[in-house]
Amino acid sequence: MPLDPALIGRRSSELTVDIERGRLRFFAKAIGQTNPIYSDVDAAKNAGHRDVLVPPTFLFCLSMDVPNPFEYLEELGIDPVSILHGEQAFEYVAPVCAGDTVTFSTYISDIYQKKGGALEFLVRTTDVTRDGELVARMTSSAVIRNQAAKEAS
């Protein structure tokens, strides 16, 4: 069943997260990032940063830090196994560092179809704020494969 465009604007619960140095060190190791500004506080400060720097894609990981990151899909009756991560975008307004507390506010920003409804796109936008000021904006596009529509077309 196609998603109702009236869902555009629907908001998920806000999420507030403390950014931890240890988690950033682990993330740097996992992605092979050896520049110490991403893992060592002294190196980060010597390079002019307030603390260990949050790398370009890490805010997405924090936004998934909820008991069930796919709750929004299940609420819409979508099986998380049927979706693919189609696109991901970041806009950066201000650097974010360990020690910061950030809030994620997410809403459905677009719904559209391709291939006669066989592919549906659910686009969500997340404003990331620190002390009420926007520091980054993320846009994530999930592709829903509708087998029934594909067979009918």
Next chain:
Amino acid sequence: MTGTLNVGDTFTLEVPTITRTTLALYAGASGDHNPAHIDIDAVRAVGYPDVFGHGMLSMAYLGRLLTDWVPQDRIRSYSVRFAAITPVNVAPTCHGTVLDVEDGLAHLDLTMTLPDGTVTLRGSATVATEQD
């Protein structure tokens, strides 16, 4: 360590082989515990031959290409389209090219490619050419 930002400039990052250990570490560090990336029994049960890489791990590698190229606070925007999956035990290559420079902003074209030529990620970034 940083590169220049003139039209036609290119930058490359060779990623070491993405092993099962890489995927396990990324699952833990990123918080993405989807079994598709770490549990071969779970993926075989739904008909896939093997686990595959997290799309956001690939985006993190292209992000490393960017931050090796320019200081991170000059990156204004960064986006990708996930075009194909990245199997386990391959060593991809990240490429960036400066497409144009206008009004103090460089527009970069980004790709991640497997050794067989498959493009797994297509992306773009906008980067300030000067420090604020």
